[in-house]
Amino acid sequence: MLVGLVIGLLIAYYLYRELYGKRKNLPPGPRPWPVVGNLLQLDQLYPEKTLFDWGKKYGPVFTMWLPLPMLVVNDYDLMKETFLRQGDTFAGRPDLFITRALLKGNYGLFFTNGKMWRENRRFSLHALRDFGIGRNTLQPQIMDQALQMIDLLHNSAGEPITLLEPFTFGVANVINVLAFGYTWKVGDPEMLRFMNLFEEFSVLFQHPSIMLLESYPWLRHFEPPLPIGFKRLNEVNDAIYKFILDDIEKHKKTFNENEPPRDYTDAYLLEMRKRQKEGEGDLFTEWQMITAIGDLWGAGFATTVATLRFAIIYLLNNPLVQQKLQEEMDRVIGNENELTMDDQKRLPYLCATIQEIQRVANIIPISVQHTVTEDVVIGGFLVPKDTQVIAQTPSLHIDEKLFDEPEKFMPERFIDEDGHFVKNDHVLPFSLGKRACMGESLARMELFLFLGTLIQRCDFRPEDGVTPPPIVIQPGFMHSPVPYKCIVLPRK
Numbered sequence: 001m002l003v004g005l006v007i008g009l010l011i012a013y014y015l016y017r018e019l020y021g022k023r024k025n026l027p028p029g030p031r032p033w034p035v036v037g038n039l040l041q042l043d044q045l046y047p048e049k050t051l052f053d054w055g056k057k058y059g060p061v062f063t064m065w066l067p068l069p070m071l072v073v074n075d076y077d078l079m080k081e082t083f084l085r086q087g088d089t090f091a092g093r094p095d096l097f098i099t100r101a102l103l104k105g106n107y108g109l110f111f112t113n114g115k116m117w118r119e120n121r122r123f124s125l126h127a128l129r130d131f132g133i134g135r136n137t138l139q140p141q142i143m144d145q146a147l148q149m150i151d152l153l154h155n156s157a158g159e160p161i162t163l164l165e166p167f168t169f170g171v172a173n174v175i176n177v178l179a180f181g182y183t184w185k186v187g188d189p190e191m192l193r194f195m196n197l198f199e200e201f202s203v204l205f206q207h208p209s210i211m212l213l214e215s216y217p218w219l220r221h222f223e224p225p226l227p228i229g230f231k232r233l234n235e236v237n238d239a240i241y242k243f244i245l246d247d248i249e250k251h252k253k254t255f256n257e258n259e260p261p262r263d264y265t266d267a268y269l270l271e272m273r274k275r276q277k278e279g280e281g282d283l284f285t286e287w288q289m290i291t292a293i294g295d296l297w298g299a300g301f302a303t304t305v306a307t308l309r310f311a312i313i314y315l316l317n318n319p320l321v322q323q324k325l326q327e328e329m330d331r332v333i334g335n336e337n338e339l340t341m342d343d344q345k346r347l348p349y350l351c352a353t354i355q356e357i358q359r360v361a362n363i364i365p366i367s368v369q370h371t372v373t374e375d376v377v378i379g380g381f382l383v384p385k386d387t388q389v390i391a392q393t394p395s396l397h398i399d400e401k402l403f404d405e406p407e408k409f410m411p412e413r414f415i416d417e418d419g420h421f422v423k424n425d426h427v428l429p430f431s432l433g434k435r436a437c438m439g440e441s442l443a444r445m446e447l448f449l450f451l452g453t454l455i456q457r458c459d460f461r462p463e464d465g466v467t468p469p470p471i472v473i474q475p476g477f478m479h480s481p482v483p484y485k486c487i488v489l490p491r492k
């Protein structure tokens, strides 16, 4: 009897704490379920739609539990007031179990914090700029990859193909040339091994059980029998870092600190030596370099490939858009000349199409978590330091108040009466504020040069010539289309 009463009281206390106690000082939001929070209430394919609906119900800032509490800023003006105007306060990253486990602490570029993050981000942006990002000197290397991509596509000789291999090849080589100064040849077994590791990492990392580990890290001790994937995730992660370390070791043998750096690895080695002399060696260590290069790969590879694959599936489903793009390309560039970044002004329809693809594809459906670095008021609520908060930019992309018929793919919405491209402030695929994507300029170069060259030199048709593949999303943290096939014909 007494034991029953005690158990009853414990359960009542647990439910009170889960359902009310933890929430009482935070902005309102959907009621979390015990253990899993709001995880199971999210639309499994389009979680951004659930967040958008919750925003309508609970206001410009609300709390959701995944299963840790996270504040969602769902309104453009509030995003500007917080993430932009108070950039430093909103530039923290959470201290997560999973990153501590995989990165052996908060290292790299993505999940690091404070001085380590600021100095490494600043250094990396400078280094990448020196290698041509945002200055167009990287252009010949991207174009070289674009033309090899076209060869691969033309070699398909009208047979149905998935676009995964050529797109992976081109995008991976651009990152590799920046990080390590060399490119892979088609079919290189080392490249295939690296790409397979990345693919496996992405599948394991996106499994919902990994999210549960965040609140219940002890669950990892029950694998097996629990199918969490944590052990394999660690193995794959170690194999990726080993790969990067091997390249760094090769660099060390040929590195000459009196010569200009050949790539990001050289630049980092140089910076490490400089900082060691200045007594700041702990900010630029070998492990920090490995994890930073891992983050350039992790953040820059799958995102760009997924966007390109979305681009083509949208064109297959909207043949008139493909036709208009080809007409613009033929009129402005012709079919022999190579595209350059300076052509952006002369290709408004291509620019509008890229912006529209990034809006509809919404490839990061739930924005990446930040934390607040001090107590702060958000939308009238006092929020304590270290609370997780996201600027839910994907909600803007599907808001009918900002975009007429947002579910429709219409590049024309970004062309003004005079036929000029209009950059829209509400399309924010790279997020905003101090933590916004570090590779935005590179990604924009790749999307413009790759997609433009694809349009110029290829005609994309449905597999049977008539029925376009349905646009179906693979569930996960990152949207990408499920593999589809199409026919690629050379354009004369």
Ligand code: HEM
Pocket: 109, 110, 111, 121, 175, 295, 296, 297, 299, 300, 301, 303, 304, 307, 363, 364, 368, 369, 370, 429, 430, 431, 432, 434, 435, 436, 437, 438, 439, 440, 442, 443
């Ligand atoms: C279409 C392609 C891409 C998209 C849509 C994209 C989007 C994003 C987003 C949404 C974030 C999180 C921003 C935040 O936390 O507020 C991010 C961060 C980041 N991205 Fe990208 N990204 C792309 C390509 C790239 C490329 C090509 C690179 C570099 C090679 C890159 C490197 C990074 C890094 C290092 C961060 C972490 C920045 C930090 O925490 O300071 N991204 N990206």
